[in-house]
Amino acid sequence: MERKRIKVSSKRQITIPQSFFNKLQIKTEVDCILKDGELVIRPVDEDHFFDFSDLILEDLLKQGIPTEDLVEEFRKNRKNVKHAFEQIIDEGKHIAKKHRENNIDETTELFGDLMEESSGRGKI
Template identity: 40%
Template sequence: MVVTIPKERVDMADIHGKPVRRVKVSKQRQISIPRDFYDALDLDDEAIVEYTGKEIVIRPAVFEDVDFSEDILKDLVKQGYSGDELIEEFSRIKSKIPKAMDYMKREAMEQPIVAESLDDYLDALEDGEENE
């Protein structure tokens, strides 16, 4: 579920059938999320905030517990590992996953923010692939 706070001022209770609330923005740039929105999103102590160029979108911060164990084991067995050697190699690879995930997260956060429409962005990507 996505809560969107329009950039322009809104005095209506609903826009296009979606609930809308006017909220104050403090001098510290803080807003209070209306209780019904907060409850509906099942928010906790973190949220994802995205600026689209026209709106601020607030989403629940969902953390997945990603476990690659089965994939790692299948790959190692395919490579011929077994017994103690399999366990040792599995442990070595699995211990590197948190660092790899942190790297991927940092890399993703360094990507430029898309300011144009999704269609324009995808068209630009396709144009770039054609030039390669």
């Protein structure tokens, strides 16, 4: 186990030692986890974010996919998850850009009814 003491700035910021950063192959984000009185900082595993293996398998079983085809169908479905999320994100970016160009207030457009209700005329 490697250990290094680091300072915490007045803004609660820390600097990850270069050797730790390199060994963990940190890119642009880390997960910060509070566990049993300790702070765990670990690199974000992008592929893990898109891992819906249990849900894919459950769905394939519900569809009654024959055992001999299950592995092949699982692999196909698993590849599609990341692509689907990327498409959703791209669509969202495109819509946001369009709204900015047209000066449309996304908050009001998306949550208008809820905002009216929370202003005293309804429940929230």
